[in-house]
Amino acid sequence: MNETSRSAFALELAHVSMRFGSNWVLKDVDFSVERGMISGLVGHNGAGKSTLMKLALGVYPPTEGYVRIDGTSLTAARPSAARELGLGMVMQERSLIRTLTGLDNLYLGAERVSRLGLLRRRAEVASVHELCERLGISNSLLRRKVADMSAIEQEMIEIAKAMRQGHTVLILDEPTAPLGRHEIDTLFRMLRSVAAHGTGIVLITHHLTEVFAVCDEVSCLREGSIALSAPTGAVSMDGLIGAMLGSQSAAVKATGNGGGLKGDGGPPRAANAGLELRRICTANKLSDVSFALSPGEILGIAGLAGSGRSTLLRVVFGELRPQAGEMLLNGQPYRPRAPVTAIADGAYLIPEDRRRDGLILSKPIIENVALSILKQFARRVFLRISRARSLTREMMERLDIRAQNYAQVVDELSGGNQQKVVLAKALASQPQLLLLDEPTFGVDVGAAKELLRYLRAEARSGKMLLLVSSDLQELIDLSDRIIVLVGGKITTEVDRRSADFNEAGLLRAMQPKSSEAGSQI
Amino acid sequence: MKIAAGTGEEQADLTAAPGWSGISVSREHLANRARAITADAIRGENSGLLMLIMALIVAIFAIVLRETSFLGVSNMVSIVGTTTSITVMAVATVFVLCCGEIDLSFAAVVAVSGYIAALLIGHGIVLASVAALLFGAAVGWINGMVTMKFRIPSFVVTLGSMGILQGVAAGMTGSATLTVSDQTFLNFYGQGNIGPIPILMAWSLAAVIVGGVILNYTSVGRHVLATGANVDAARYSGIRTGRVKVGVLTASGVAGALAGLLYVGQYTAATYSLGSTDLLTVLAAVIIGGTALTGGKGSVVGALIGSFLLGLLNNALVIIGLAAPGVLIARGAIIVFAVILSSRGSRRRR
Numbered sequence: 001m002n003e004t005s006r007s008a009f010a011l012e013l014a015h016v017s018m019r020f021g022s023n024w025v026l027k028d029v030d031f032s033v034e035r036g037m038i039s040g041l042v043g044h045n046g047a048g049k050s051t052l053m054k055l056a057l058g059v060y061p062p063t064e065g066y067v068r069i070d071g072t073s074l075t076a077a078r079p080s081a082a083r084e085l086g087l088g089m090v091m092q093e094r095s096l097i098r099t100l101t102g103l104d105n106l107y108l109g110a111e112r113v114s115r116l117g118l119l120r121r122r123a124e125v126a127s128v129h130e131l132c133e134r135l136g137i138s139n140s141l142l143r144r145k146v147a148d149m150s151a152i153e154q155e156m157i158e159i160a161k162a163m164r165q166g167h168t169v170l171i172l173d174e175p176t177a178p179l180g181r182h183e184i185d186t187l188f189r190m191l192r193s194v195a196a197h198g199t200g201i202v203l204i205t206h207h208l209t210e211v212f213a214v215c216d217e218v219s220c221l222r223e224g225s226i227a228l229s230a231p232t233g234a235v236s237m238d239g240l241i242g243a244m245l246g247s248q249s250a251a252v253k254a255t256g257n258g259g260g261l262k263g264d265g266g267p268p269r270a271a272n273a274g275l276e277l278r279r280i281c282t283a284n285k286l287s288d289v290s291f292a293l294s295p296g297e298i299l300g301i302a303g304l305a306g307s308g309r310s311t312l313l314r315v316v317f318g319e320l321r322p323q324a325g326e327m328l329l330n331g332q333p334y335r336p337r338a339p340v341t342a343i344a345d346g347a348y349l350i351p352e353d354r355r356r357d358g359l360i361l362s363k364p365i366i367e368n369v370a371l372s373i374l375k376q377f378a379r380r381v382f383l384r385i386s387r388a389r390s391l392t393r394e395m396m397e398r399l400d401i402r403a404q405n406y407a408q409v410v411d412e413l414s415g416g417n418q419q420k421v422v423l424a425k426a427l428a429s430q431p432q433l434l435l436l437d438e439p440t441f442g443v444d445v446g447a448a449k450e451l452l453r454y455l456r457a458e459a460r461s462g463k464m465l466l467l468v469s470s471d472l473q474e475l476i477d478l479s480d481r482i483i484v485l486v487g488g489k490i491t492t493e494v495d496r497r498s499a500d501f502n503e504a505g506l507l508r509a510m511q512p513k514s515s516e517a518g519s520q521i
Numbered sequence: 522m523k524i525a526a527g528t529g530e531e532q533a534d535l536t537a538a539p540g541w542s543g544i545s546v547s548r549e550h551l552a553n554r555a556r557a558i559t560a561d562a563i564r565g566e567n568s569g570l571l572m573l574i575m576a577l578i579v580a581i582f583a584i585v586l587r588e589t590s591f592l593g594v595s596n597m598v599s600i601v602g603t604t605t606s607i608t609v610m611a612v613a614t615v616f617v618l619c620c621g622e623i624d625l626s627f628a629a630v631v632a633v634s635g636y637i638a639a640l641l642i643g644h645g646i647v648l649a650s651v652a653a654l655l656f657g658a659a660v661g662w663i664n665g666m667v668t669m670k671f672r673i674p675s676f677v678v679t680l681g682s683m684g685i686l687q688g689v690a691a692g693m694t695g696s697a698t699l700t701v702s703d704q705t706f707l708n709f710y711g712q713g714n715i716g717p718i719p720i721l722m723a724w725s726l727a728a729v730i731v732g733g734v735i736l737n738y739t740s741v742g743r744h745v746l747a748t749g750a751n752v753d754a755a756r757y758s759g760i761r762t763g764r765v766k767v768g769v770l771t772a773s774g775v776a777g778a779l780a781g782l783l784y785v786g787q788y789t790a791a792t793y794s795l796g797s798t799d800l801l802t803v804l805a806a807v808i809i810g811g812t813a814l815t816g817g818k819g820s821v822v823g824a825l826i827g828s829f830l831l832g833l834l835n836n837a838l839v840i841i842g843l844a845a846p847g848v849l850i851a852r853g854a855i856i857v858f859a860v861i862l863s864s865r866g867s868r869r870r871r
Contacts, residue, residue, distance in 0.1 A: 095757060099750045099817035104743055109759035111740035118738045 009071065010035045010200025011056060011087070011169040016065030018051055018224075025051045026224045028065075033169065033200035038191060040211035040232070041204045043221035044244060045470065049204055052221065053171055056202075057089055058082035070168045086168030090158045090175060098147040102137070102157045103128075105146060106164055128164055134197060135160055135190055152183035156190065163194070170194065171202040176210060177306050188214040206304055208240055209511050220244055241507050273330055275316070275433055275464055280325035285311040286488045289325070295432070298455070298465040300479030302472065302506050308488040309468040310352060313435045316466065317349040318342035329433070343372060348431035350422055352438045352468075358422040361411040365403060366392040368410055368421050372429045395424035399454055416447025423454065433464045440474060452478055472503045484509040572823075575809060575830045575855075582837035589840055596836070602721035602787070604832035606631070606780035607799060609724065611806045611824040612732035613776030616769045618807060619736070621749035621816030622675040624770055626664060628803065629686035630657045630777030631784065631796025636690065638706075638782055639699035639791035646706045654778045660686065661774020665767030675770065683800075690793045700790045710786025724783060725825070728776075733821040745769060750817025798849065805852055806831050808859040831855075 011033045018026040026048050033039045043049050055062050056069075061077040068074065069085035096105050103124055112120040112127075125142065132142065137156050146154060155175060163170060172191075176184045191214060195201050203215060211218050212232055220228040220243040228235070228243035274294040281287050285308040293299045303309045314320045316327070318336025327334040329345060336342035339349070351357035359368055370388040392406040399420045403413055410421055419439065426434060439455070440448035455478065459465050469475050475482055484492040484506065492509040494501045500509065583592055590596050610627055617624045634653040641649040664682055668675040701707065713720040736742040747755040748762045755762050777796075784795045808814065809830065810823025831852065838848050 095754045097747045097750045097754055097817070099746055099813075100743065108743060108747055108755070111743060113740055117740070118734070119740060119743070 008034050009068065010037075011202065012068040012071075013052065013056060013062075014065055014068070016052070016055055016062040016067065018048075018055065018060075019063045024224060026055075026062075029221070029224070029226055031219055031226065031229075033202055035168075035198045035200050036195050037216045038195050038201040038203060038214055040215035040218040041202055041221065042206070042208065042211060042218065042240065042244060043227075047221040047244075048224045049221055050173075053089070053173070053202070053204065056082065056087065056169070056171065083165050086166035087171070088159075088162030088164075088166045088169070089171045090155075090162050090173065092173045092177070095161070096146045096154060096157060099145060101143055101145050102149070102153075102160075103142040105157055106142075106161050108161075128160065131160060131163055131167070134193060135163075136193075150183070151178045151180070152186050155179065155183075155187060159190070159194075163199070167194075167197075167199050169200050169202065171204070173204045174206065174305070175203070176205065176207060184210070207511065208237060208507075211240070212237070222246055237508070237511070238504075241504050244507070245503050275334070275466075276328040277316075278326050278328070280312075280315060280322045280327065282311060282315060282320060282322055282488075286315070286322070289485075289488075289490055291483055291490065291493075293433075293464045293466060295462045295464055296459055297481070298459050298467060298479045300475040300482035301466065301468045301485060302475055302482055302510055303485035304510050305470075307485040307510070309485055310437055311488075312485070313349060313437050313466065313468060316342070316433075317347055317435055319349075343429055343431070346430075346432040347435060348372075348426040348429055348433070349435040350419075350426055350437060350439055352441065354419055354422050358425075359410050359418060362409060364407045364409055365396070365401070365413075365421055365424075366406040369395055369406075369424045369428050372425060391428060392424075395428065399424055399427075400450065414444070414447070416443045416451070419443050419447070419451060420454075423451065427458070431463065433466070434458060436465060436467045436469075438469055439467070440469070440471065448474075472506050475506070476501065476503065482506065486510060486512055572809060572811075572826065572830070575827075575834070579830060579833045579837065582834070582841075586837060586840055591837060591840055598719060598722065600832040600836050601725060601829065602719055604828050605721040605725045605787075606783045606796070607802050607806060607832070608825055608828045609728045609783065610773075610776050610780050610799065610803045611810070611828050612728045612821055613769075613773040614803055614807045615732065615810070615812050615819040615821050615824050616736065616745055617675075617773050618812050618814060619749045619816060619819040620745045620766055620769050621752065622668070622766055622770065623814075624661070624664065624675065624679045624773040625800060626660065626679040626683040626686060627657075627773050627777035627780075628796045628798075628800040629683045629690065630660055630774055631781040631799065632690035632791070632793050633686055633693065634778035634781035635785045635791035635795050636693050636699065636793075638785055639701050642701055642703045642706055646703060646709065649706065650782060653782055654775055657774040657776070657778025657781075658771050659774070660777075661771035662767065664774065665770035668770065669763045669767055675766075679770075693793070696793050698790050698792045701785055702789070707786050707789055710782045711788075712786065721783065721787070729821055729825045732824075736819065736821050741765075741768075746817055746819070748816075801849070801852055801856065802831060803828075805856045805859065808856060 009032050011031075013029060013031045016026060016029050016031075017024065029048070029052060031041075031052060041049055041052070054060060055067055056074075058067075058074055058077050058079050058081050066073055069082060069087050072085055074082055074085065097108060100108070103121060106128060107124050112123050114120050125139065128142075132138075135156055137160055141149070141153060141156070144153075146157065149157070155178075159170070159172075175187060179187060188210075191201055191203070203210070205211060215232050217229070217231045218235060218240065219226055220240060222244060223246075227246070228240065274292060274297075276292045278290050280289045289308075289312060291299065301309050301312060311320065315322050316336075318338050318341055321337075329347075334345060336345060336347070342349075355361060360371070366388055369392045389406065395401070396403070396406060401413075401417050401420045401424065403417060410418060413421065423439075434455075436455070440451055443451065452474065455465060455467075465478075467475065467478060481493065481495040482501070483490050484494075486509075492500070494505065494509075498505075500506070586592070610631075613627065614624065634657050637656055638649040638653040641652050660682060664675065664679050667673065667678045707713075709720065710724075711721060715723050736745070744755070744760045744762075744765050747758065747760055748765045752762050780799070781791075781795060785791050788795075806827035807819075807824045809827035810820050810825070812819035812823065834851065835848055838851065843851075
């Protein structure tokens with residue numbers, strides 16, 4: 001990169017290290033963005049991307065090194081200090097108030113008021129006029145309520161809100177997740193024009209094709225260090241994937257861990273047994289999804305966020321009804337109308353957000369485990385608590401749930417033990433089909449390993465497992481076959497014998513076709 | 522005068538977004554807004570449809586009762602007068618619902634504050650009024666602080682304080698009626714006129730103008746709506762959401778107290794049953810007026826119209842000869858109907 005002068009940098013993080021307790025999350029990282037440049041930041045979950053951005057935001061000070069915004073050191077670790085120096089951030093989570101207009105959102109918490117306390121909307125409009133013109137936000141859009149805006153219009157307002165306060169640096173965290181292809185196009189054009197006016201932009205993303213479509217340079221974090229930092233013109237897709245995974249892990253891990261545990265090369269397929277999906281479509285996520293799953297088999301589903309992974313599970317669990325296509329379970333038509341009928345037919349979902357959808361946190365273990373099968377314990381009107389008690393004890397032993405006793409409130413348990421309670425609740429209803437959505441998310445490494453062992457045991461005993469996970473290594477370890485969803489379509493199917501049954505292969509398959517994304521800009 | 526003109530404009534765009542005084546209104550904009558109002562009415566959003574149905578019912582009554590005094594100017598004026606207390610409380614309730622809370626206790630403040638004023642009227646109208654209003658403020662403030670500090674739903678807190686206040690009202694004077702004969706007090710709160718305008722109508726207008734301006738044209742209004750729509754986003758934008766909620770609940774208590782004063786002014790007496798059925802009426806008026814029970818969206822002018830339509834309905838039912846029980850039943854059914862219609866619109870959005 002051609003360094004002209006120091007102040008040409010919009011954002012500079014120099015030799016920053018960050019330690020939480022004894023754990024070094026970032027080690028001697030150099031990351032800088034010149035004014036007028038768009039810089040991509042990629043890396044796996046947990047590689048340190050969000051910690052790095054929190055240092056730039058001033059959420060906490062770095063253990064070592066310094067942060068400079070527009071050449072000025074960020075001394076106080078306060079988000080407002082970073083904002084005053086001209087740093088704006090668009091979070092992944094939408095921060096807009098849906099019932100207010102665009103303009104009111106731009107000035108929320110910082111309204112211009114007259115001496116009488118009345119809002120001075122005309123003054124507000126005038127002072128954001130130039131910014132809005134640059135972003136292509138019309139006055140009539142400012143006047144509309146956020147609830148009536150499309151995804152890209154909301155994104156534009158988010159960006160304007162971030163930039164109203166500062167326009168030296170703009171950080172965007174996964175901005176394209178809620179957008180359609182055409183809208184991404186618009187967003188990228190807008191980012192280009194923002195950059196052309198001298199703002200330095202950081203784009204955090206999992207979509208590698210986006211990096212090549214819009215970024216001038218790209219940095220890749222791996223395990224807290226910069227693994228790669230170069231102009232995008234000098235990097236290839238494979239080079240970037242290699243940098244994300246690290247050189248040694250890319251090819252080798254394919255056959256190692258899980259294969260031995262499963263043993264025999266693949267379960268025999270009975271003609272009628274199992275789950276079969278035929279050309280399933282939903283309104284806006286899935287199109288033409290077909291696959292078969294036999295008893296004893298674990299089928300992994302890989303895909304980027306928004307590719308339709310969770311939607312697929314929800315369709316099978318009866319929470320969403322497909323618009324077209326059919327499902328068969330053991331040769332019979334399977335049309336769950338709601339989770340309750342899906343459970344009756346032997347399916348059970350372990351949801352992504354266990355604290356919200358999986359557990360009743362304020363209740364003891366026993367009540368959670370027995371929740372789905374209360375009918376079995378009913379004798380006329382009253383519940384036979386003794387049976388529920390023995391079942392819960394048995395489950396706690398089988399899954400090694402560490403708690404004081406079956407009456408302990410679930411909220412007090414660790415993440416790993418909570419997830420085991422969810423699994424116990426699922427197993428209590430004796431399902432033949434387990435649907436798993438990120439089963440080890442937020443679970444510590446030890447407990448995650450145990451959970452995977454139990455899941456394998458369940459498959460060996462003849463259950464069908466449908467597994468969605470963002471952790472590719474986990475998918476590879478556990479699955480017999482993996483299907484890859486891209487934009488709601490199955491594009492690739494690999495099994496343990498395939499050459500692409502490894503992280504690099506999956507990651508490549510998960511990216512939207514580069515010809516489509518490349519032509520956008 | 523200037524402010525009054527503002528509400529005229531507001532009445533026109535009743536079911537659409539909060540008014541836009543700051544931006545010049547083009548013809549295209551007006552056309553768009555008209556289209557939006559029609560669309561909302563069809564969707565049931567903002568209860569536009571419900572207001573239409575209510576108006577239709579009233580129109581049918583108007584035809585049925587054309588031989589009576591129902592449609593006379595004097596009857597209309599008297600309806601506005603009798604709904605004044607409801608309107609005042611409805612305006613405050615719009616704010617409470619908008620910020621995502623609910624207050625069940627304001628109607629129970631009515632009787633107690635009426636008693637306080639009646640007991641203290643011997644010391645002058647100012648003292649009596651201030652004491653009653655301060656009492657309402659104190660009840661609302663305590664409701665808010667308990668809700669905030671202990672993180673309990675305001676539904677439960679105000680349900681409790683409603684019970685307490687009903688007990689206090691009944692116990693205060695042993696359920697006796699206290700008559701008030703101070704003519705200044707009666708003129709100010711019920712029977713006087715400002716020029717040709719009855720004082721009660723003036724109170725209604727004042728409440729709606731103050732409430733409407735605050736909700737639509739001040740930062741306080743933005744903060745209330747933001748808090749109710751998405752409390753986390755509001756907090757991250759630098760809004761003190763706790764303070765907003767306490768403030769709104771305090772205002773609701775004050776509105777209940779003012780309603781008590783207005784009732785005493787009209788009836789020249791304080792009784793323990795003042796306001797006892799008003800909770801239902803006020804909530805019905807507010808919901809008909811397009812305020813969302815889920816927070817983040819509300820209309821002060823809508824509440825005024827809701828309150829007036831309910832007053833009309835009430836009056837028509839009485840002229841027809843339906844007794845108080847029938848009126849209560851009709852009102853209860855209307856609330857459920859209103860919520861069904863207003864939730865239909867929002868459900869489809871998701």
